[in-house]
Structure formats: C-alpha cells, structure tokens
Amino acid sequence: MAPDPNSASGSGTTREETSVKVPSKDPKKRDEKKDEDLSDEDLALKQQLELYVERVQDPDPGLQKVALESMRQEIRTSTSSMTSVPKPLKFLRPHYGTLKSYYETMADSDLKKYLADILSVLALTMSAEGERESLKYRLLGSEGDIGSWGHEYVRNLAGECAEEYAKRQGEETSIDDLMELVTQIVAFHMKVEDLDLLIDHVDKTNFKRTCLYLTSAARYLPGPDDMLVLDIAYMIYLKYEEYSNALQIALFLDNLQYVKQVFTVCDDMLRKKQFCYIVARHGITFELDDEVAADDEDREALQEIINNTKLSEGYLTLARDIEVMEPKSPEDIYKAHLLDGRASAGASVDSARQNLAATFVNAFVNAGFGQDKLMTVPSDPLSGGSSGNWLFKNKEHGKASAAASLGMILLWDVDSGLAQIDKYFHSNDNHVIAGALLGVGIVNCGIKNDCDPALALLGDYTDKEDSSIRIGAIMGLGIAYAGSQNEQIRYKLSPILSDAKAPLDVIAFTAISLGLICVGSCNEEVAQAIIFALMDRNDSELQEPLTRFLPLGLGLLYLGKQESVEATAEVSKTFNEKIRKYCDMTLLSCAFAGTGNVLKVQNLLGHCAQHLEKGETHQGPAVLGIAMVAMAEELGLEMAIRSLEHLLQYGEQNIRRAVPLALGLLCISNPKVNVMDTLSRLSHDADSEVAMAAVISLGLIGAGTNNARIAGMLRNLSSYYYKDASLLFCVRIAQGLVHLGKGLLTLNPYHSDRFLLSPMALAGLITMLHACLDMKAIILGKYHYVLYFLVLAMQPRMLMTVDENLKPLSVPVRVGQAVDVVGQAGRPKTITGFQTHSTPVLLAAGDRAELATEKYIPLSPILEGFVILKENPEYREDH
Numbered sequence: 001m002a003p004d005p006n007s008a009s010g011s012g013t014t015r016e017e018t019s020v021k022v023p024s025k026d027p028k029k030r031d032e033k034k035d036e037d038l039s040d041e042d043l044a045l046k047q048q049l050e051l052y053v054e055r056v057q058d059p060d061p062g063l064q065k066v067a068l069e070s071m072r073q074e075i076r077t078s079t080s081s082m083t084s085v086p087k088p089l090k091f092l093r094p095h096y097g098t099l100k101s102y103y104e105t106m107a108d109s110d111l112k113k114y115l116a117d118i119l120s121v122l123a124l125t126m127s128a129e130g131e132r133e134s135l136k137y138r139l140l141g142s143e144g145d146i147g148s149w150g151h152e153y154v155r156n157l158a159g160e161c162a163e164e165y166a167k168r169q170g171e172e173t174s175i176d177d178l179m180e181l182v183t184q185i186v187a188f189h190m191k192v193e194d195l196d197l198l199i200d201h202v203d204k205t206n207f208k209r210t211c212l213y214l215t216s217a218a219r220y221l222p223g224p225d226d227m228l229v230l231d232i233a234y235m236i237y238l239k240y241e242e243y244s245n246a247l248q249i250a251l252f253l254d255n256l257q258y259v260k261q262v263f264t265v266c267d268d269m270l271r272k273k274q275f276c277y278i279v280a281r282h283g284i285t286f287e288l289d290d291e292v293a294a295d296d297e298d299r300e301a302l303q304e305i306i307n308n309t310k311l312s313e314g315y316l317t318l319a320r321d322i323e324v325m326e327p328k329s330p331e332d333i334y335k336a337h338l339l340d341g342r343a344s345a346g347a348s349v350d351s352a353r354q355n356l357a358a359t360f361v362n363a364f365v366n367a368g369f370g371q372d373k374l375m376t377v378p379s380d381p382l383s384g385g386s387s388g389n390w391l392f393k394n395k396e397h398g399k400a401s402a403a404a405s406l407g408m409i410l411l412w413d414v415d416s417g418l419a420q421i422d423k424y425f426h427s428n429d430n431h432v433i434a435g436a437l438l439g440v441g442i443v444n445c446g447i448k449n450d451c452d453p454a455l456a457l458l459g460d461y462t463d464k465e466d467s468s469i470r471i472g473a474i475m476g477l478g479i480a481y482a483g484s485q486n487e488q489i490r491y492k493l494s495p496i497l498s499d500a501k502a503p504l505d506v507i508a509f510t511a512i513s514l515g516l517i518c519v520g521s522c523n524e525e526v527a528q529a530i531i532f533a534l535m536d537r538n539d540s541e542l543q544e545p546l547t548r549f550l551p552l553g554l555g556l557l558y559l560g561k562q563e564s565v566e567a568t569a570e571v572s573k574t575f576n577e578k579i580r581k582y583c584d585m586t587l588l589s590c591a592f593a594g595t596g597n598v599l600k601v602q603n604l605l606g607h608c609a610q611h612l613e614k615g616e617t618h619q620g621p622a623v624l625g626i627a628m629v630a631m632a633e634e635l636g637l638e639m640a641i642r643s644l645e646h647l648l649q650y651g652e653q654n655i656r657r658a659v660p661l662a663l664g665l666l667c668i669s670n671p672k673v674n675v676m677d678t679l680s681r682l683s684h685d686a687d688s689e690v691a692m693a694a695v696i697s698l699g700l701i702g703a704g705t706n707n708a709r710i711a712g713m714l715r716n717l718s719s720y721y722y723k724d725a726s727l728l729f730c731v732r733i734a735q736g737l738v739h740l741g742k743g744l745l746t747l748n749p750y751h752s753d754r755f756l757l758s759p760m761a762l763a764g765l766i767t768m769l770h771a772c773l774d775m776k777a778i779i780l781g782k783y784h785y786v787l788y789f790l791v792l793a794m795q796p797r798m799l800m801t802v803d804e805n806l807k808p809l810s811v812p813v814r815v816g817q818a819v820d821v822v823g824q825a826g827r828p829k830t831i832t833g834f835q836t837h838s839t840p841v842l843l844a845a846g847d848r849a850e851l852a853t854e855k856y857i858p859l860s861p862i863l864e865g866f867v868i869l870k871e872n873p874e875y876r877e878d879h
Contacts, residue, residue: 046091049074053095057102061111068114075121089125096122116141124156135160138181157181199235207240209823215249215755216822219596219633223562227253234258238265244860247275251282251756254520254560263292270804270868274859276305277866281751281795283446283760285484307448310806312412314866315368315744315796317808318840324742328365329373330358333735335711339719352395356402357729359394360787361736363405367794368741370413375406376420396431397782400468403435404788407442411791417443418453434472437461438785441476445791446760454480455489462492470496471509475785478513482792483760485521490514494526497533505783507533508546511553512767516792520559520759527568530554534575534583542578545777548617551583552770555590556763565591581607581618589625590766594749594757596632601640604629608647608655616654620773623647623658627665628766631750632757637666641675648682657689661769664697668765669746669797670845671701671710680713684720692730692775699734704797705844706743714738726780733779733787746797747790748845752862753818764792799849800866801839801858809869810838811853818848 038046052074055067074088092099099119106112120137134156161181168175202210214233218226230249237246243266250258259279266272272293279286286306293299304310319325358374366372374390394402403424410417421443424436437458444454454476461473474496477489496502496510511533514526534550541547551572558565565587572583585607592600607622623644630640644659644666651659660682667675679701682694695717702710714735721727740747749761771778771786778786803809816834831848843849849863855877856869 042087045074045087049088049091050095053092053098056099056115061109064111065114068111068118071118072114075118089122092122093125113141121153124153132160132164135164135181198232199239202236204240207236208242211236211242211245212822216820238262241266242861243271244274244278244862247278248752248755248862251279251284256284256286259286260292263288269293269298270870271859272302273305273806274868276302277868278752278860280306280308280311281758281865282756283483283758285448305806308412308446309414309449310866311447311796312368312370314800314808314840315412315798316370318744318796318798318800318842319369319742321840322744322842324744325369325371327369327372327376328739328742330361330365330732330736333361333365333739334718334732335715336718339715351725352393352398353725353729354732355390355393356395356398356784357732357736359390359398359402359405360733360784363408364736365739365742366409367745367791368409368411368413368796370410370416372409375402375409391432397468397784399429399431400435400438400472401785401788403432404438404442404472404785405435407439408788408791410443411445411794412443412447414443414447414449414453418457430466430469433461434466434468435785437469437472438476438479438788441479442788442791444480445482445794448484455486459492462496467503467506470502470506474506474509474513475788478509478516479764479788479791482516482763483519485518485523489517490523490526493517494529497529498536500536504537504541504544505546508549511550512556512789513553515553515556516760516763516767519556519763520561521557522561522564523557527554527557530557531568531571534579537576537579539576539578542576545774545781546783547579548582548586548621548770548773549767551579551586552590552767554583555586556767558587558591559759559763560591560594560757562591562595562597581616582621585618585621585625586770589621589628592625593628593762593766594632595629596636597629598636600629601626601636601643605643605647608651611652617773619652619655620658621770623655623662624665624766624769624773627662628762631666640666641672645678648678653687656685656687657693658773660690660694660697661772664700665765665769667701668793669701669703669705669748671705671707675701676710676713683713683717688724688727689775692727693772695727695730695734696772696775696779699737700747702734702738703747704737704740704743704745706739710738711735726776729780730775737790740794741796744796744798744842745794746845747793748795748797749793751795752864753848755862758793758795761793761795764789796865797843798865799839799841799843799863801856801863801869802866804868804870806868808840809856810840811851811856811869812836813839813841813849813863814852815841815843815847815849818846 049071052067052071055063056071058064058067071088071092075086096119099115099122103112103115103119106115116137120134120141123133123137134153138157165175198210211233214229214236218229218233221229230253234246234249234253237243237249238261243262247259247262250256250262263272263275266275288299288303288306290299293302316325362372362374370376377390391399391402403421406421406424407417410420418440421436421439424432424439427433427436440454440457458473458476458480461469462477464470464473474493477493481489493510493514497507497514499507502510511530514530518526530550530553534554537547537550554568554572558568569584569587569591572587573580575583585604588600589604604622604625608619608626610619612619626640626643630636641663644662647655648659660679663675663679676698679694679698683691683698685691685694695714698710698714714731718728718731718735721731737747747761747765749758749765750756751758767789768786771783771789778784799813799815801809801811801813814831814834814836816831819828819830819832821828821830831850836852841849843864851858851863851869855872855875857872859868859870
C-alpha cells in the first residue's frame with residue numbers, strides 16, 4: 001500500500017529537501033559560487049577587466065591611457081549572440097557607478113573623452129529608463145566613429161536622440177550638437193523623418209536597398225507623404241543613373257514631366273528604347289520631341305516602340321515558340337465528350353444564344369492569333385462562301401458581336417485587320433456594319449498610329465441615324481483611343497451627350513467612351529457634359545439599366561486621382577435621388593482605385609452594411625469599389641477578401657450579386673484557391689444573378705491561365721445548367737476567358753512586379769464589371785458586346801528578350817515565385833522554387849524572372865514584356 005502523502009514521515013522528507021536549497025545569506029560565498037560557474041577563460045577576462053577599472057583610477061596618465069585602450073578594445077572585439085549581453089559589458093556592470101563617479105573628478109582631457117565613450121556604451125545596458133545617459137556621454141565623448149561600437153549601440157542612440165530632440169523642441173533649446181550626431185547615425189539607419197537629407201547620405205552601395213524600401217513603404221503611407229517618399233526615390237535613382245527605375249516611379253506618379261526628364265537626361269539610345277517598351281506596356285500616350293531625340297530617324301524608331309506597332313509580331317513569336325498557333329474551335333474548349341450524355345446531347349441544338357456564346361469563346365481563345373475556325377476560314381468554293389456563314393448563324397445584335405469578333409482575332413495587327421474587316425462595311429445589315437466598326441476599334445486597341453486609321457474610318461459613323469451603328473462607332477473610338485486624351489474625338493463625341501434626340505443607349509456608350517479616352521485626366525469639359533446629360537434624364541430613364549454608364553464615365557475621368565474628384569462629388573449631391581448615391585459610390589471608388597486607402601474601404605463597407613429597400617442600387621458599385629481600392633497591395637487584398645466573405649453572409653441580395661464580381665477583380669488572372677472555392681460555391685446559388693456573377697468571375701480569376709481546376713468546374717457547370725440558357729451562356733463566356741489567347745494573355749491591370757497599374761486596363765475591367773451588375777438587361781440582353789471592353793486589359797503575359805537590333809534573342813532565364821526582400825540584410829534571393837527556361841517564356845501571377853547567364857546585361861530592372869539585352873563586355877566564357 002502506498003504511503004499516505006499527508007503522513008508525518010512524508011512531510012518530513014520534503015522539509016529536509018527544501019532545507020538544502022535555502023540560499024546562503026553570505027554574499028561572499030554567493031560570489032564565489034558565481035565565479036565557479038564561469039569558465040577559466042571568462043574568469044580571466046573578468047579579472048583582467050577589474051584590473052583595468054583599477055588602473056583607470058590610477059594617478060599615472062600613461063597607465064590610465066593603456067587601461068582605457070585595452071578596455072575599449074575588449075568591448076569592441078567581443079562578439080555576442082542576439083540574445084545575450086556581450087561578456088565585457090556584463091563583467092563591467094558592477095563597476096559602472098565607480099567609473100561614473102571617477103569620471104566626474106577627472107580634469108578635461110582626451111582621456112576623459114575616452115572614458116566618456118566607454119561609459120556611453122556601458123549605459124546601453126546599465127542606464128535607467130529615460131535617463132538617456134548613453135547619449136549624454138556620447139555628446140561628451142570623442143567625436144567620430146560610432147559604427148565600430150556595433151549595431152545595437154547605434155540603434156539605442158537613434159532612439160535616445162529622438163527623445164532628446166522632442167524634449168529640446170519643447171524647451172526651444174539648441175539642437176546643433178544633436179544634428180551632428182544624427183548625420184552620423186543616418187549612415188547606419190535610414191529611418192529618417194526629414195527625408196530630404198537622405199539623398200546626400202545614400203551611396204552606390206546602398207541606394208538600391210534604400211529606394212526599394214521607400215517605394216514599398218509608400219503604399220502604406222498616408223497622402224501626401226507617399227508621393228514625397230516616391231519623389232525622393234526618383235531623385236536618388238536619377239542621381240545614380242538607374243533611369244529605368246526612375247521611369248517606373250515617374251509612371252507611378254503619373255508625372256509626364258518626370259517621364260520626359262528621364263528620356264532627356266539619359267543619352268544612351270538603347271536604354272531609351274527600353275524606356276519606350278516600359279511606357280508602351282503601361283499604355284500611356286507620350287509624344288517624343290526634339291529634346292528627347294534630336295535625330296529624326298532615332299525619334300521615329302523610339303515613337304514606333306511607344307506606339308506598340310511591334311506588339312503583334314512579338315506575341316506571335318511567343319505563340320510559335322510555344323507551338324500554339326493551331327486555331328482552336330469552341331468545341332475544343334467545351335470538351336463536351338468528357339461529360340455524361342445529357343449535356344452533350346443538349347449542346348448539339350443550334351440556338352442563336354449558343355452561337356453567340358461560341359462567337360465570344362472563339363474570339364477570346366484565338367485573340368491576336370490572326371486565324372480561327374469560324375471567322376477567318378478561307379472561302380471554300382464547294383460551300384460557296386466563307387466567314388459569312390458563321391456571321392448569319394447569329395441573330396440581329398448577335399451579328400454585331402460576331403463581326404466585331406474578327407477584330408479580336410486580328411488584335412494588334414492593324415494592317416491585316418482593317419483589310420479583313422473592310423468587307424463588312426459594304427453589308428446591307430446595320431448590325432454587321434456596327435460590328436465591323438467595333439472590330440476596327442478593337443484591332444487598334446493599344447496601338448497608336450500617325451495616320452489614325454480608326455478615327456478616319458469611324459468618325460463618319462458617329463452621327464448616323466441607326467443607333468446600333470452609332471454605338472459601334474462610338475465604342476470603337478473609345479477602345480481604340482483609350483487613354484489618348486485625343487481632343488479631336490472629344491469634340492466629336494461631347495455634343496452627342498447634349499443631343500435631345502439621341503437615344504439613351506447612345507448617350508450611355510458615349511459617356512463611357514469619353515471616360516476611356518480621357519481616363520484619369522480630370523477633364524472639366526467632359527465632366528460637365530456628362531453631368532448635364534445626367535441632369536437631363538427623366539425619372540423613367542434613370543431606372544434604365546444603361547443609365548449606370550453615365551456616372552461610370554464620369555468616374556473614369558478621375559480614375560486614381562484621389563482628392564481631385566471632390567468638386568464633382570459635391571455636384572453629384574444635387575442629382576435626382578434615384579441616381580445620387582449610385583453616382584457618389586462610383587466616383588469615390590474610381591477616384592481611389594488602386595490606392596489601397598484604408599479609410600475609403602471603411603467608408604464603402606459602411607455603405608454596404610446598411611439594410612435598404614429593394615429599389616436601391618448603389619451598394620453594387622460600393623462592393624466593386626472595395627475591390628478597386630484594396631487591389632493595390634497583397635495585404636489589403638487578403639483583408640478585402642475576408643470582408644467580402646462577411647458581406648456574403650450578412651448582406652442584402654443586391655450586395656450578394658456584386659460580391660462575386662468584386663472577388664473576380666481582386667484575383668483577376670490569379671486563381672487563388674480560397675476564392676476559387678467561394679466562387680464555385682456561389683455558382684450553385686439559389687439566386688440566378690449571384691450564380692451568373694460567380695460563373696463570370698470564375699472566368700475572370702482564371703483568365704488566360706488555362707487553369708485545369710477551373711476548366712473542370714466550368715465543364716461540370718455546363719452539364720448542371722444545360723437547361724438554363726442564360727446560365728449556360730455565362731458558363732461558355734467563362735470557359736472562353738479561362739483559355740484567353742490559348743493561355744498566353746492576362747487581364748491583370750498590374751505589371752512591372754505589381755508596381756504599376758495601367759489605367760486603361762483597369763477602366764476596361766470596371767466598365768465590364770459595372771455592366772455585369774445587371775446581367776439580365778445588359779450582358780444577356782442586346783448589349784453583350786460590352787464584353788469586348790475586356791480587350792483594354794488584355795496583354796501577353798510574356799518575357800521576350802531582344803537583342804540590340806530588337807530581334808528576338810533566346811537566353812536562359814530562371815522563373816520562380818517572387819520573394820519580398822525589402823529591408824533584408826545581405827543579398828537575399830529574390831525568387832524561390834525556380835525553373836530554368838529559354839526565352840520567350842510565360843509569367844504567371846506572382847512570378848518573377850532573372851537572367852541565368854552573365855553573358856548579357858538586361859536594360860530593364862524588371863524582366864517582363866520586352867526586355868533589351870546588351871552583351872556584357874566583362875563576360876569571359878570558361879573553356
């Protein structure tokens with residue numbers, strides 16, 4: 001039987017054990033015990049240091065000097081782990097008081113300054129909170145090298161400087177001695193309030209790290225600090241001739257003066273060509289003048305790159321390299337043979353709605369390839385005709401989308417495109433002509449040309465009788481000249497807004513086209529024209545689904561321009577209450593799109609939290625607004641996804657319909673698994689509008705990725721919804737998007753390592769998403785061609801390396817997941833899990849490439865799009 005723990009004998013033993021552990025009261029014995037714990041080496045060091053302390057107090061200055069020198073040497077050479085105090089500091093702690101009081105008795109001399117230096121370092125571990133003794137003795141000590149005392153010491157000094165500075169500012173006493181110290185600290189610590197000082201303190205060894213930190217931190221700073229920080233980074237890059245980086249910042253700031261300055265300051269023609277590729281990818285219109293390139297031939301060569309005339313050629317080179325030139329038919333995409341019997345049986349019926357879906361799928365999949373199996377089939381004498389056959393398998397307005405799809409297939413190839421679309425201009429069917437006009441706009445999307453073929457062809461049709469022809473021409477102009485700020489077109493289109501006879505749909509598309517052409521320009525004349533057009537609408541017109549395009553056109557004028565929208569937002573408060581809030585939300589979300597402004601996200605979430613009557617529509621754009629604002633950086637993006645999950649659970653019906661679209665925008669061409677699962681769940685929602693939005697968004701997040709999981713989901717959905725024509729149409733569109741450009745294109749408006757946001761691309765996306773807020777009336781009605789606004793965001797997701805003559809050059813590159821290395825010490829790897837390929841290569845979302853050879857030097861810091869390589873003169877091949 002076990003002994004009773006409470007019995008006397010049991011408690012007696014424990015009492016004896018505890019009595020052993022009572023510590024000795026005698027301090028001498030305790031010190032001896034401590035000394036016994038030290039190794040021989042440490043004990044020798046301790047005794048040595050105690051001897052130095054005694055010697056420092058010796059009356060002989062010679063001995064004092066040797067002792068101080070030795071002590072100083074010991075402290076400096078001691079290494080320590082991050083978690084423990086260096087041994088010399090530990091052993092000198094008991095003598096801190098002794099040395100301090102001896103210091104007070106010393107006469108002024110170099111030795112006294114020497115001792116002050118040592119006391120300043122000892123104060124690091126000994127000084128009482130708030131005493132700032134480390135700083136006090138530093139200022140009394142010898143000036144100069146603070147770095148040799150170690151990183152922790154400098155960090156501590158920086159903190160004490162800040163406290164002392166605040167105190168002296170309050171007392172209004174001199175801070176000159178402090179500022180001298182600050183300039184020394186800056187060399188080690190780039191955390192500075194007065195950033196203007198920074199330009200003088202960076203050098204060749206650390207300017208890249210400093211600028212990387214500044215550009216990354218700018219995303220999290222409130223305005224106007226963020227712009228100031230980027231300004232400083234721009235100046236530093238210019239100072240060290242890193243012009244490509246400076247150009248990226250100039251484009252981010254949307255400052256054309258800075259862009260011009262980069263071109264003017266740099267005198268290397270090859271580098272200027274690389275700048276042109278960067279500007280062309282961003283999509284802004286930039287006219288070169290004599291200052292940029294004095295020689296006419298050089299200037300033409302540069303302007304040609306900015307005009308994007310070689311984009312089609314580069315894209316087709318990529319396609320040939322990856323061997324995907326073979327045209328694909330919609331059936332190749334649907335893969336109906338993989339499904340069970342019922343769906344494939346239903347699919348064989350030739351319905352106009354299904355043919356329209358096939359038109360879009362065909363256009364998206366073969367975009368830019370110049371050939372397909374429906375529209376560009378060579379005429380076969382036996383069947384008597386060519387692409388006309390497919391055209392007439394579509395009904396009325398379906399023919400417009402079919403004719404326009406030819407523009408998408410011949411995307412970026414202006415000469416060949418215009419020649420092939422020309423035949424439709426002679427049609428007797430107004431819808432075909434409208435489609436041809438839109439097709440001309442699509443072919444010219446993002447390609448600029450001195451002779452303005454799009455304006456020449458479309459200009460005469462904007463005032464025709466037939467409204468579908470007018471819409472085709474107006475939308476074509478909007479797509480072809482997006483972001484160009486072209487005044488000629490502005491004067492042509494603005495009067496349509498005030499035309500009392502013009503039907504609402506023509507006015508709505510005019511507002512969108514003007515918004516696209518003048519995107520982000522804050523143009524007051526266009527803004528006024530759209531405002532008057534909104535005020536002229538009567539109550540019944542304000543209920544129309546297309547009216548939503550008027551506030552959106554107004555919002556696009558202020559895209560990303562933040563506070564500049566305030567005056568217009570005030571005016572919008574005077575609108576009819578049916579449209580007032582809708583306009584307010586649209587303006588707010590456009591103005592702060594891509595800024596990551598947390599306060600605006602909260603504001604928009606506040607509007608979404610209200611439970612309103614059925615008729616309210618303004619919460620849709622508010623939900624999209626959350627995505628538009630938060631898409632700026634990864635952290636905000638993840639938080640927005642979580643907030644949207646909450647809205648799904650608690651929001652009203654009109655909010656739930658917009659949430660999938662917002663998720664689609666947040667993860668565009670970047671299929672995150674959690675978002676994919678949410679959308680998959682919503683694609684079976686009881687509310688068909690929610691299901692449609694979720695299906696379209698599945699297409700958006702997978703756009704151009706060929707993602708097998710999404711493709712499988714959509715195939716299953718096509719079998720699930722085989723009886724529901726509307727939902728099946730949406731599934732087909734999504735299938736086309738996932739295989740966009742056979743997997744070579746992306747819709748992501750961000751480029752250059754997710755640093756720059758292309759305003760035209762974002763404008764095209766949000767126009768299409770606003771249209772999707774009322775699927776039944778717009779996408780499933782007769783305005784399905786708004787899907788072509790997506791062409792503004794389409795870009796090849798490639799890295800194409802070219803030589804000094806701009807001819808493709810194949811080199812090995814490592815492609816892997818990008819790693820954030822901001823503020824990390826040393827030279828950390830910027831990619832992980834890489835594979836080595838030969839260019840041209842495809843880059844998925846979040847991928848980064850780096851050259852795997854030292855034979856060439858890239859002229860762009862970010863390997864994306866077209867990158868010019870020049871031979872490395874120092875490269876020697878190993879034999």
